[in-house]
Structures are given as structure tokens and as C-alpha cells.
Amino acid sequence: MADSLDHFLAEHSRLSRRYFLRYGVAGAAGLAALNQLSAEDQSRDPALQKAIDKLETNLTVPKVFRDVSRGNPKPHSLSEEKRKEVGLTRDTWSLEVISDPENKARLGNPLTKEKGTALNFEALLKLGEKHAIRFSKVMTCLNIRTPLGTGIWEGVPLREILWLTKPRDNIRRVFYNGYHNDDPKQIFKSSLPIDRVLEDPDGLPPVILCYKLNGEWLTPERGAPVRMVIPESYGFKNIKWLTHIYFSNLFHANDTYANGNNDIDSTLKTYASTLSFPKQVKSNQPIPITGYAQAGTAGLAKVQVWIQKNGEKFSRDDRYFTTAPWVDAEILSAPTAHQWGGDLPDNKIPIGTIGFDNKTGKPNTWPMPLMKAHWAILMPALPAGKYTLRCRTIDANGKAQPMPRPFRKSGHVAIEQKDIVVTT
Numbered sequence: 001m002a003d004s005l006d007h008f009l010a011e012h013s014r015l016s017r018r019y020f021l022r023y024g025v026a027g028a029a030g031l032a033a034l035n036q037l038s039a040e041d042q043s044r045d046p047a048l049q050k051a052i053d054k055l056e057t058n059l060t061v062p063k064v065f066r067d068v069s070r071g072n073p074k075p076h077s078l079s080e081e082k083r084k085e086v087g088l089t090r091d092t093w094s095l096e097v098i099s100d101p102e103n104k105a106r107l108g109n110p111l112t113k114e115k116g117t118a119l120n121f122e123a124l125l126k127l128g129e130k131h132a133i134r135f136s137k138v139m140t141c142l143n144i145r146t147p148l149g150t151g152i153w154e155g156v157p158l159r160e161i162l163w164l165t166k167p168r169d170n171i172r173r174v175f176y177n178g179y180h181n182d183d184p185k186q187i188f189k190s191s192l193p194i195d196r197v198l199e200d201p202d203g204l205p206p207v208i209l210c211y212k213l214n215g216e217w218l219t220p221e222r223g224a225p226v227r228m229v230i231p232e233s234y235g236f237k238n239i240k241w242l243t244h245i246y247f248s249n250l251f252h253a254n255d256t257y258a259n260g261n262n263d264i265d266s267t268l269k270t271y272a273s274t275l276s277f278p279k280q281v282k283s284n285q286p287i288p289i290t291g292y293a294q295a296g297t298a299g300l301a302k303v304q305v306w307i308q309k310n311g312e313k314f315s316r317d318d319r320y321f322t323t324a325p326w327v328d329a330e331i332l333s334a335p336t337a338h339q340w341g342g343d344l345p346d347n348k349i350p351i352g353t354i355g356f357d358n359k360t361g362k363p364n365t366w367p368m369p370l371m372k373a374h375w376a377i378l379m380p381a382l383p384a385g386k387y388t389l390r391c392r393t394i395d396a397n398g399k400a401q402p403m404p405r406p407f408r409k410s411g412h413v414a415i416e417q418k419d420i421v422v423t424t
């Protein structure tokens with residue numbers, strides 16, 4: 001078998017070798033032998049490599065995040081002077097942590113402006129000296145498919161602030177809101193079960209009061225001076241310009257986002273999208289495709305691609321194309337120490353970031369849940385015609401996108417479809 005494989009390889013360019021690999025034309029033993037070559041050892045097709053070299057960085061520069069803030073005016077657009085006046089700068093900020101007046105929790109020491117016990121930024125940083133943590137997270141809006149940005153978020157676990165209030169009893173939930181131009185109609189609030197605040201399920205990092213992104217103070221646009229960050233949540237739980245936290249005996253959610261038919265309990269989903277592919281390509285040219293996958297709480301095992309000839313019949317009962325001839329794409333390895341992007345200080349993952357090795361700055365696993373990974377594939381040339389390109393993920397539980405949570409209002413995971421025209 002090894003001999004015939006050598007012979008087979010000698011006869012084909014490196015390029016075509018990969019097609020055979022991917023399409024399983026080489027026998028199982030040949031496949032096993034080839035798979036021992038690491039991805040780095042196989043020089044990539046130049047067109048594909050070029051597309052890979054142009055990919056976005058994994059982390060996002062804070063000011064490049066897409067912004068979906070509400071408010072009239074948007075709190076981050078206020079002048080520095082006004083932000084000082086309303087407590088949105090580090091030296092003027094203070095946070096009230098109190099019982100919900102309508103569903104009272106028993107707190108021995110609520111933190112209030114009235115009593116002069118509200119938490120200021122200095123006190124938060126003091127807590128940070130002992131308790132601060134950092135973790136990586138992709139910020140994705142429940143209602144927008146493309147992530148707004150990816151970053152390393154740093155702050156103090158919310159439970160440390162809860163303990164300052166000497167909580168006694170009748171606490172089932174916490175809800176919180178940010179500065180809203182002193183107009184009750186503009187309040188944007190979110191909530192969490194108290195369990196999630198006190199304990200971290202499934203190896204998740206804690207919920208934090210966040211003041212740094214990618215190693216720098218939060219910018220006004222990202223929610224300065226302090227926002228909530230919930231590792232596994234969609235954007236709407238991550239309240240910016242945080243001013244109030246209420247511990248409550250209410251037993252159910254009261255998020256602003258429950259309006260508009262949103263599923264407010266949904267955690268980040270796993271899905272794939274393309275970033276580059278030729279919209280038009282010649283019939284003798286292979287097709288380089290790149291993209292990203294969001295690894296949700298279910299993790300990411302594979303990204304797959306399928307190019308279907310338009311008009312070709314497909315079973316209507318198979319809504320999610322589970323029986324299509326999907327082909328595995330290459331999930332690109334994690335960026336090396338200096339390739340992360342995001343304007344990190346010294347281009348390095350901050351020391352102590354959960355899930356990363358302190359010495360090397362390498363992630364302990366890749367792809368990493370709650371982060372993006374990039375992928376690439378060179379598909380073989382096709383006969384002239386019109387085609388539909390699709391990509392999907394298989395999560396770490398083996399579920400193919402859009403399963404197991406296909407419904408739109410718990411986060412976008414519809415299988416992406418793009419047109420490709422092949423010309424003679």
C-alpha cells in the first residue's frame with residue numbers, strides 16, 4: 001500500500017493530492033499515511049494561501065467593534081465633561097447595588113449613593129487586586145449574525161460585589177442596567193439567575209464587572225468605565241455604562257431584550273460563515289474559500305463546505321441538507337503569540353488569561369469555545385454553470401449546524417448560502 005501511495009503521490013501535484021485526500025479517493029490506509037503530514041508540512045495552494053494571509057486577525061481592535069448601542073443620545077457620544085457629570089468616567093463612576101424594591105432581597109449592607117457606600121472605581125480596582133480575572137470571548141448580538149468583535153475581557157467577578165452587600169436571604173435573581181440619560185424609557189436592562197452569579201457551570205469563567213478590553217481600559221463606546229460581561233451570553237446581557245445592580249426575589253427574567261420575541265436564555269451557538277471566495281471563477285480553476293466559525297458553548301469540531309449545482313434536486317424533507325456531500329475544511333491553527341491582533345499591549349495575550357498558557361501565550365485548546373476560529377479550503381474546479389456554496393459547523397457534540405438549536409430568535413445559525421458562477 002505504501003508503495004502504491006508513493007507512486008500515486010509522485011504522479012500528482014501537491015494540489016491535486018489534497019483533492020484526493022478530501023474526496024476520499026485514496027484508500028483508507030493512504031489517508032492515514034497522508035494525515036500524518038502536519039498541515040504546516042503541506043505547502044498550500046498559492047491562491048488559498050493568499051486568501052488566508054488576508055484574513056482578519058482573531059482579536060478585534062476595540063474601536064473597530066461594530067456598535068449597536070441604544071440611547072438618545074448614545075451615552076458614549078456625550079462630551080467628556082458631560083460624562084464626568086453623570087459618572088461615566090473612571091474618577092466619577094459609582095455603582096449602586098441594592099435590593100429590588102418590588103421583590104425585596106434581604107441585603108445587610110446595600111451599596112447606595114445616599115449612604116455614601118456606592119462602589120467607586122478605586123474600590124473596584126482594589127477588589128481587582130485580589131480577584132480580577134481575564135478571559136477571551138466573542139461578542140455577538142442575538143440579532144446580528146456576524147460577531148461584533150472578539151476580545152480579552154478583564155474585571156472582577158460579580159459575586160465579589162454581591163458579598164459586599166452582606167446578602168442574607170430572598171435572592172433568586174440579579175438584574176442590572178446602565179446609564180440611560182436619566183430617562184426611564186431608555187433603560188436597557190438584563191438579568192441572570194443568582195446561581196449563575198455564585199457558581200460557574202461547565203468550566204465557564206465567572207460573570208464579571210469588566211473594566212478592561214484587550215489589556216486597556218474600556219473605551220466609552222465599549223461601555224466605559226464598567227460593563228457587565230457574561231462569558232457564554234449573547235451581547236444583550238453584557239450591559240454597558242453600568243450604574244445599577246438589583247438583587248431580587250423575582251423568579252423570572254425581566255430583560256429588555258425579552259421584548260421583540262428574543263429568546264433571552266440562549267447561550268452562544270456554533271456556526272460558520274465565509275469570509276472570502278471567488279464570486280466568479282473559470283471552469284479550470286480550483287476555488288479557494290476562507291471563513292470563520294463561532295465556537296459556541298457546544299464547542300467546534302469541524303467546518304464543512306458543499307457546492308451544489310443550481311437546479312440540482314435535493315430532498316425537501318432534509319431541510320438542513322444533512323445528506324449532502326459535505327467536505328471537511330481545514331480549521332486553521334491558533335494564531336501564534338504575536339498574531340492575535342486586537343492592539344494587545346506588546347502584541348501578547350495578557351498574563352493569566354483563562355485558557356491560555358502563561359509562558360507561551362498559547363491557548364490550551366483550539367478551537368476554543370466562545371471564540372472564533374478561521375478555516376480554509378480549496379475546492380476542485382467545476383464545470384461552467386451556476387452554483388450555491390454552503391458551509392456549516394459540526395459542534396463538539398457532533399451536531400451539525402443549525403442543530404441542535406435552529407430557531408432564529410435564539411441566535412443566527414441558518415446555513416449560509418452564497419452564489420458562485422463558473423465560466424468557461
Ligand SMILES: Nc1nc2c(c(=O)[nH]1)N[C@H]1C(S)=C(S)[C@@H](COP(=O)(O)O)O[C@H]1N2
Binds near residue numbers: 069222236
Ligand atoms: N447600556 C447598554 N448596554 C448594552 C446595549 C445598550 O444598548 N445599552 N446594547 C447591548 C447589545 S444588544 C449588544 S449586542 C452589546 C454589544 O456590545 P458592544 O457594543 O461592546 O459590541 O451591548 C449590549 N449592552
Ligand SMILES: [Mo]
Binds near residue numbers: 140142143235236
Ligand atoms: Mo444586541
